[in-house]
Amino acid sequence: TTNTSYISNDQALNAFNDTHFCKLDRNDNVSPSCNVTFNELNAINKNIRDDLSGLLKSDFFKYFRLDLYKQCSFWDANDGLCLNRACSVDVVEDWDKLPEYWQPEILGSFNNNTMKEADDNDDECKFLDQLCQTGKKPVNIEDTINYCDINDFNGKDAVLIDLTANPERFTGYGGKQAGQIWSTIYQDNCFTIGETGESLAKDAFYRLVSGFHASIGTHLSKEYLNTKTGKWEPNLDLFMARIGNFPDRVTNMYFNYAVVAKALWKIQPYLPEFSFCDLVNKEIKNKMDNVISQLDTNIFNEDLVFANDLSLTLKDEFRSRFKNVTKIMDCVQCDRCRLWGKIQTTGYATALKILFEINDADEFTKQDIVGKLTKYELIALLQTFGRLSESIESVNMFEKMYGKRLNGTENRLSSFFQNNFFSILKKAGKSIRYTIENINNTKQEKEENDSSQAHAFEDLKVPQPKSVSKPAAGVENKWKKGWNTEINNVLEAFNFIYRSYVDLPRNIWKLTMTNAYKFWNKFIGVADYVSEEMQEPISYKLDIK
Template sequence: MEILEDILNTFETMVKLVCSLTFALIILSASIKCQSSFSPFLHAKNAGQPSKYGNKAISERCFCELEGSVNDCECNVAYVDSLNNNKIFPRITSLLTKNYFRFYKVHLFKKCPFWDDNEGKCSLKFCAVEECPADSLPDGLKHSNDTLKSSNRIFFGPLPNEEPCIPSKEDILGSINETISKAASESIATWIEYDAKTSSFCVVDEEPPEDQIYVDLIVNPERYTGYKGPDAHKIWKAIYEENCFNLSSIIFSDFLFLQSSSCEHFICSSLFQDMCFEKRVFYRAVSGLHASINIHLSLKYLYSAAEVPDVLSDGINSLGNWGPNLEEFHRRFDPDRTNGHGPQWLRNLYFLYLLQLRALGKAAPFLENVDCYTGNADEDYETKEAVRDILNIVKDFEYHFNESTMFSGGQQAVKLKDEFRLHFLNVSRIMDCVGCQKCRLWGKLQTQGLGTALKILFSGDFDSPDPTVFDLRSMRRTHFKLTRNEVVALFNALGRLSDSIQALEMFRKLAVS
């Protein structure tokens, strides 16, 4: 018997050894595949070697692989380009100049919950945010508590074509007494607040009004401020490295993070090809957001007086010189400089764009009824009609991202969904660690916009019996809850993605000119 136990123990030890060796080989293989050519050793080693893309122009190298299917969606890149550049971009750009969407309420002075960020503060003048004085706010926002009117939450009274229900005397006599005590009312309010928090995918600023400010997004545009270095790189490294769905920490060791010449961290995209769909969606969404922000920084690059090119998108002024920088875009996305991953990061931008479009389409029955109230009746009407115009285009789009296949499969799926939500909640918290105030503003806005999209897609609050049907009548039992800030962030997030896709076309033209 003892001999048999010894044999079994020896066998178990050998199995563990084989598993360990196999795992080590997988990691070694992945590290060789994903190691960036920008580490000092590899850069020197490969410096004299010709590019695998030959002598192709920058435009060809950056865009030759950005064609065909977006992957994980039934749509291709060219179709998205056409939809965005011809229909969505001009409309969303115009919409975001309206007062309802240009003023965003935010707390920019929260303490970083993960590390001491006092030393990482940006002192450059271009990092500062210009606060909107109270007297310049639209009348409808001066005393707003950011909660949409109850009519806009659609608690589903009679639909427009229905007669209101007037109870008869018999109905009144036989009705249930619906009055409740103050204590019970407070308990219900607590339950509702708990439900709202457990369905949220991003941190919502809940500080007292005096700690929050309104920011005019047109006066404080997203652009390169000069904020860079280890403190800036730490943000993206934390976003990727701390939200890894409990995969082995070995896989996420530093050598598997691509570090380009701009020192920005990305996760090697080939590592996630075999991931389950839900986890792949998470990383592609984060990567798409990262790519979009990098395009914005390349599109509105801060030049010194000596570097100003002939053509600047913003013109030359005493406050700074911003304009498109093809070399900066090339540095961030050229496959030669990203170990071949740049085009995939751009493809993830298209994926995120489709995900965001689907969220707008799914929430269309709610969004079509938002009053867009600012106190100016004429502009509010124009804004509401502009929102409906965009939503009509979104609803007519036939290649929407299909979220209905996600998180299906019992308790394990429920656990994965909550893990998915908590990971993105964590990403939104990291935005309070950004040292550049203007970068923090746009980071918080875009993560709230994406978080709102994820809430619409996955919280269940916006589900209808048929996920392909945008029909208010079929969704009457659902209680929609979005704040004004969430609506503003949702549309501005789409606007940023739309602007990025439009910018790719401009960089194509610059590269061949």
């Protein structure tokens, strides 16, 4: 069910006492299988951001090829079609602007059923489903090591998509259909093998799915369509309702980051053998090297996942279940969501293949597996890492927004508590007390002075001066000051009451609009969203001095 994105006064007051965003200790390790803390991953991510973004925008990595309209094999998916413009994908039509290796005549070879066959005379760049390895030819792709269906990318109905023109963001897709996809994916975690003692594999599977889900939620919260302004902007409330209030979901995104990062780290030794076609080869390799050299082996320990006798059978089950997850993407009824869903599940599938299939293998098999990686698996791997990198950056951005809001709330609340009517009365009480106390003190001081003088004169045996009957000038001033304070306090209190009445219609209007928004969103079936301004608790809006 959708969590409400409205922050009530009570919640804000609780938040006032609880400044710990996501309730995570950033110095803790991300998981038992990751020897790295949240802070360390944040630091790594900061260092690689620029190179990674540059890489993903390069001509080599920014295009993806996919059969977007593959039949959903799980159920009749005619239900819940997303008709929003934001759900659609723009496919490439102006081919002239594309680099040579994406031209239709070269791409045309994809539609050829013989494309996977080795051909000694072929230009290496034409083997676009393989990584164009120099001196190596594509070989038969075995399906016993794959965690996804790698044929999704070379079917005759596959289209080429510029990912930079189709960013993953809020689409309005949701409701029963999206819920059905997610629950089917989570149900895939019901392993039949290794009920006991193998919880790490199940745990890893759940974390992968949940981290993927949370990462999507983070992107759609970061690029949310503000229907009032027509601008794409971050929506803190949506983020908190979907992810920020669930530390485990945030953790699972970091876990996924560690998994994919480790897979990239593992292919680094083979990087010199990759050939990304002459034009971009050097530049891409340099950038990839810059990114991967910031990672290290401690990020994730894949050896722990399948660690006992059951491991082989469990690994098979894990593989086929994850393959199912990638297939379920065909049932997503929003093109843009399906595209990014497919890319990311393929990215995770590729990471799992690299992590688990080359683990105990000899050097020849390792090279063979990495050598057989298809271009689309590599693009998906890097793009998925890019998505996770952005998710982590977004978590930190939302944390700052949350802190700012909290400070704002804190100031407004403390200003409210300092200046509300009762405080003013309390202050007034204090100042009355202060005035009376002052008068008493002055009296006491005077008496003490008189008596001490008496003692002194007694000691000196000289006649005592007569006591002064008129109040001293300082006491008179304090009376006057106290009186003025009282008048000011009364005026302030009246002003406050007056402002409350003036603001009342505006607050009633806001309350009505907030509920109308919620009702409308529910009626048209989009996420329960109330615009930022509407969400602001009304009591904060009272501009009390």
